[in-house]
Every structure is written in structure tokens, then in C-alpha cells.
Amino acid sequence: xxxxxxxxxxxxxxxxxxxxxxxxxxxxxxxxxxxxxxxxxxxxxxxxxxxxxxxxxxxxxxxxxxxxxxxxxxxxxxxxxxxxxxxxxxxxxxxxxxxxxxxxxxxxxxxxxxxxxxxxxxxxxxxxxxxxxxxxxxxxxxxxxxxxxxxxxxxxxxxxxxxxxxxxxxxxxxxxxxxxxxxxxxxxxxxxxxxxxxxxxxxxxxxxxxxxxxxxxxxxxxxxxxxxxxxxxxxxxxxxxxxxxxxxxxxxxxxxxxxxxxxxxxxxxxxxxxxxxxxxxxxxxxxxxxxxxxxxxxxxxxxxxxxxxxxxxxxxxxxxxxxxxxxxxxxxxxxxxxxxxxxxxxxxxxxxxxxxxxxxxxxxxxxxxxxxxxxxxxxxxxxxxxxxxxxxxxxxxxxxxxxxxxxxxxxxxxxxxxxxxxxxxxxxxxxxxx
Numbered sequence: 001x002x003x004x005x006x007x008x009x010x011x012x013x014x015x016x017x018x019x020x021x022x023x024x025x026x027x028x029x030x031x032x033x034x035x036x037x038x039x040x041x042x043x044x045x046x047x048x049x050x051x052x053x054x055x056x057x058x059x060x061x062x063x064x065x066x067x068x069x070x071x072x073x074x075x076x077x078x079x080x081x082x083x084x085x086x087x088x089x090x091x092x093x094x095x096x097x098x099x100x101x102x103x104x105x106x107x108x109x110x111x112x113x114x115x116x117x118x119x120x121x122x123x124x125x126x127x128x129x130x131x132x133x134x135x136x137x138x139x140x141x142x143x144x145x146x147x148x149x150x151x152x153x154x155x156x157x158x159x160x161x162x163x164x165x166x167x168x169x170x171x172x173x174x175x176x177x178x179x180x181x182x183x184x185x186x187x188x189x190x191x192x193x194x195x196x197x198x199x200x201x202x203x204x205x206x207x208x209x210x211x212x213x214x215x216x217x218x219x220x221x222x223x224x225x226x227x228x229x230x231x232x233x234x235x236x237x238x239x240x241x242x243x244x245x246x247x248x249x250x251x252x253x254x255x256x257x258x259x260x261x262x263x264x265x266x267x268x269x270x271x272x273x274x275x276x277x278x279x280x281x282x283x284x285x286x287x288x289x290x291x292x293x294x295x296x297x298x299x300x301x302x303x304x305x306x307x308x309x310x311x312x313x314x315x316x317x318x319x320x321x322x323x324x325x326x327x328x329x330x331x332x333x334x335x336x337x338x339x340x341x342x343x344x345x346x347x348x349x350x351x352x353x354x355x356x357x358x359x360x361x362x363x364x365x366x367x368x369x370x371x372x373x374x375x376x377x378x379x380x381x382x383x384x385x386x387x388x389x390x391x392x393x394x395x396x397x398x399x400x401x402x403x404x405x406x407x408x409x410x411x412x413x414x415x416x417x418x419x420x421x422x423x424x425x426x427x428x429x430x431x432x433x434x
Contacts, residue, residue, distance in 0.1 A: 001027055003037045010044045018057045025061035029158035038163055042172040050177040056223045058177070062185035063227075065159035067135070069106070069191040073143065076283035077104045079192035080275055081183055083216065084116040086204040086352050087241030087382070091119050091149060092255045093272040094279070096308035099146025100299035101276075103283060106142045107149045108156060108186050110164070112365045112373075115356025116204075117248065120151050121365075125249040125375035127329040129318040141315045147308060148315065157185040165369055174206040180219045184227070194230045194282035196275050197221070201430065202238035204352020210235065210430055217433040230282050233433040236271060237426050240350045240385050243268040247364045247378015249330040250399060256326050259309055262300040267428055273297055274429065331376035333399035335406045338381075339413045344390030347383050348423030354416035355379065358409050362400055374401055383417065386425040 001023040009016055024041065027033035033041075050058065071077045078098055082088050095105040109131075111118035120131040133141075133150040141148035152161065160182050167173050167182075187195055197220050200206070201213030217233035224231035243254040243266075258269045273293040280292030299305040306323050314320045322329050359365060363374035379396045383389050395417050400406040 001032060003027055003033045007037060007040055007044065010041065010048070013048065015051075016054050016057070018061070021054065021057040021061040022064070025058070025065045025159035028162040029065040033162075035166060038166045039170045042163060042167050042170055042175070042178060045177055046172040046175040052219065052222065055177045055180055055219065056226060059181040059184045059188070059223050060227065062157050062159040062163070062181055063188045066157050066189065067155040068189045069135070071104070071191050073104050075102045075104055076193045076285065077106065077191060078279045078283045079105070079107065079187055079190055079195040080198070080279060081187055081195070082198040083179060083183070083200050084206055085200040085202075085238040085242060086116065086246045086356055087243035087251060087254070087268065088116070088200070089119070089122060089243060089251045089255045089268060090198065090272045090275060092122065092252070092309070093258050093268070093305075094276050095147040095149055096259070096305040096312060097272070097276050097296045097299050098279065099308040100304040101280070101285065101295060103146070103280075103285060104142050105147040106138060106190050106192070107147070108152045108190055109149050110151070115353050115360060115365075116206075117246070117251065117356075117359070117365065119149060121373055121375070122248045122251050123149060123313075123316065125252050125330060126313055126318045126322055129313060129316045131316060133316070141312065145308060145311045145315055147312055149312065150316070152186050156189050160185045169368070176212070176216050176219055179206065179216060180223055183220065184223055188224065188227050188229060192229060194279065195224060196278045196282065197231060197233040198271070198275060199233050199235050200238035201235055202240075202352060203350060204241065204356065205238035214431065214433070221433050232278055232282060234275065234278065234429055235431040235433065237428050237430060238352060239426055240352065241355065241382050242271060244382045244384065245378065245380045246355055246359050246382060247399065248373065248375040249332075250378040250380050252330055253326060255309075256323060259300060259306040260303070260323060262297060264297060271428060333376040333378075334402050335400045336397055337406055338394035338397050339410050340391055340394050341389050341417065341419045342414060343419065345388070345419040345421060346423040347385050347387050347389060347417055348420040349418035350385060351416045354412065355382070358412050358416065361412070362398075362405055362409060377401055377405070384425060386423050389417075389419060
């Protein structure tokens with residue numbers, strides 16, 4: 001296999017066939033494709049794109065570059081994925097709800113990518129938790145508990161693991177084709193019976209416009225269904241954080257709020273219930289998504305989902321009583337102070353990417369894969385669109401490591417909000433595909 005030949009075909013606009021994609025994916029997995037060649041491939045795809053057929057070929061090749069899981073369980077194996085955003089911790093709510101309902105949820109998740117946080121980083125904010133688990137441990141947790149949120153092992157889609165890291169460092173994260181192949185190569189490798197996708201659109205998403213989000217959703221659904229996994233996508237709003245918190249430990253605190261004191265009108269709780277309802281229909285557990293969502297809400301009110309979350313955390317090396325004593329296991333920032341707008345008004349717009357960059361600057365994300373994360377830093381009480389702010393209502397509470405870190409964020413945070421005389425909140429769910 002000559003990576004230069006495949007790169008040459010891509011540069012000249014020639015069609016890449018299944019053999020090309022298989023060879024390149026296997027080269028990524030084995031190391032025969034260098035970092036430079038992988039980065040060149042990502043940049044070329046980002047600039048020129050790939051046809052739907054070649055995208056599907058790349059997806060299958062990356063899936064088959066490693067091990068594909070098979071399950072024999074008494075209930076449906078269901079999966080969910082989000083394309084990334086701010087305050088998006090739905091996986092941490094949905095997995096235990098599904099387990100409480102009798103389904104099985106082996107969620108392979110990722111770490112922070114670009115300006116968005118990663119589910120694994122959030123989980124590992126809990127003292128003792130490690131999401132680097134073997135396939136044997138994943139199988140045991142899913143069989144015994146019903147859910148597990150872990151990182152993909154080296155055997156799962158290894159080609160994507162290489163390309164995923166390269167994309168983060170070559171500004172090629174927002175390629176529709178690469179996102180499709182990256183998401184589905186891992187998800188199809190989990191062996192799920194059905195899958196729901198949460199495709200974000202807005203200032204805090206990789207897809208900034210609703211049109212781009214719709215195009216990505218159609219691409220994902222088309223490729224996943226063609227691979228034999230019944231899949232539906234929801235296009236959801238990311239013009240503001242899903243939860244009023246952005247960071248790692250602070251988002252875990254929000255998840256625990258949903259699990260123990262559900263407020264169905266809150267965005268995080270609402271979307272978690274809707275996605276769970278859709279999954280139950282696809283998995284044959286409910287006739288309608290609405291009925292499924294009501295049953296999912298019952299698991300929150302009964303405390304059964306919270307119990308499953310605690311069991312999962314303990315299975316990952318964490319404490320047994322994280323739900324009851326979360327403050328003992330979640331780190332706290334050294335400085336927690338509000339930032340107020342320069343003038344009173346209503347939040348009319350939020351630059352979500354800027355908010356994500358603020359958390360990155362605070363130390364809550366990585367610039368390089370080897371960078372350490374400070375799990376305590378972030379933002380809480382983030383003002384929402386349409387909300388009034390002023391001298392007594394802050395734009396957000398900043399959780400910083402020290403005073404210098406706080407001071408560096410003040411102006412950036414103010415600039416991320418557009419405060420005007422009026423504003424309104426957009427609908428949370430824009431569309432469904434199909």
C-alpha cells in the first residue's frame with residue numbers, strides 16, 4: 001500500500017474505491033500511514049469533500065480496521081451519539097435511563113475535541129473513575145449493570161483513533177465526511193441494534209448553520225442505515241449551552257441534578273428524555289417516542305436511573321455513593337466569581353465557540369493530546385437566550401484555578417454575549433431525519 005498514491009488520487013479529484021479506503025484505513029491503524037500523510041488526507045477531504053459512496057466506504061473501512069462487537073443479551077442494545085456542543089451531557093443521563101428500562105447501553109465516547117467538551121473527561125472528573133477499559137470489562141459492565149460509558153479500546157476502529165487526534169490539531173474537525181466516518185466507524189463497531197444521533201447546529205456546534213446540520217444528519221442516517229443499523233437523527237439547537245454549565249466537574253453536577261431532581265422543562269433533561277424516547281421506539285420498546293419519554297422520566301422520579309449511574313461510576317473505579325455525596329468526589333475551583341454585563345438588558349445572542357474557548361483557556365480542555373485537564377474549572381449559571389441580565393444577574397459564574405485565570409476570562413466572557421433590549425430562545429429541536 002502506497003499512501004502517496006492514494007493522496008495523489010484524492011488531490012487530483014479521482015474516485016477512491018473500496019480497496020483504496022481499506023488500504024488507507026489499515027495503514028492508519030498499523031502506522032504505515034504517517035502523521036503527515038494522515039493530516040494531508042484530512043485536509044484534502046476537508047477542502048474537496050468526498051462523495052456519499054466514498055464516505056460510506058471510508059466509514060466501513062475504519063470500522064473494519066479493528067474489532068466489531070457482537071452481543072447476545074435479553075434486551076435491545078441501543079446507542080446514542082451527539083456531534084458535540086457545550087453543556088451537552090445527555091449521554092450521562094440517557095445510558096442509566098436505558099439500563100433502568102431494561103435495555104443495554106454500551107456507549108463508546110470520546111474526549112474533548114476542539115472547543116467542545118468530551119464525555120469521558122467529564123466522567124473522569126469524579127475521583128477514581130477511569131474510562132480506559134478493556135473489552136472484557138465493557139462486556140461485564142453492560143451485562144451486569146446495563147450500561148457503560150467508556151473510551152474505545154485500541155481494538156475498536158483504530159484507524160479512527162489516529163485520524164480523530166490528527167483532525168483536532170489540523171483544524172479539520174468540521175468536515176461533514178470525516179465527522180460521518182469518525183462517528184459511525186466507532187458506533188457501528190459497538191454492534192448496537194439501533195441508534196439515535198443528536199446533530200447539533202448553532203454557534204456552539206461544529207455545524208454552525210441548520211442547513212449544514214441537516215446535511216450531516218442525512219449523511220449519518222444514510223450511511224448507518226445502509227450498514228444495517230436502524231438509525232434516526234434529531235437536529236437540535238446549539239446557539240446556547242444545553243445545560244447552564246460548561247466544563248467537566250460542573251457538568252457532572254448538572255447530570256446529578258437531572259438524575260435526582262428532574263425538571264422536564266430544563267434543556268438537558270428535556271433533550272435526554274426525547275432522545276431516550278426515540279431510542280425506545282427504534283429498539284421496539286415503545287410504540288411512540290412520547291410514551292417512551294414518559295417511561296424514561298419515571299426512571300428519574302423513582303431513582304432507578306440514579307442507581308444505575310452510581311453502579312456505572314463504581315464499575316469504572318469510582319465511589320459507590322457519588323449520588324449522595326457528590327461534593328466529596330468532584331473537585332472545586334480555587335476561585336468562583338460572577339461576571340456581569342457592562343449594561344443591563346436581555347441576552348440576544350451567545351457565541352458558543354467563544355464560551356468553549358474560555359473553558360479551554362481556563363484549563364478545562366486540551367490543546368495537545370498529552371495536555372492535562374483541570375476538571376474543576378468551567379462556567380456555571382450561564383445566562384440563557386432571552387434571559388434578563390444586569391448588575392444583579394451575571395452572565396455566568398467563572399470557576400477558575402486562580403485570580404489570574406479569572407481575570408483573563410472576564411472580557412472574553414462579556415464579548416461572548418450580545419445583550420440587547422430584547423431577545424428570545426430558539427426551539428430546542430429543529431427537525432428529525434428521517
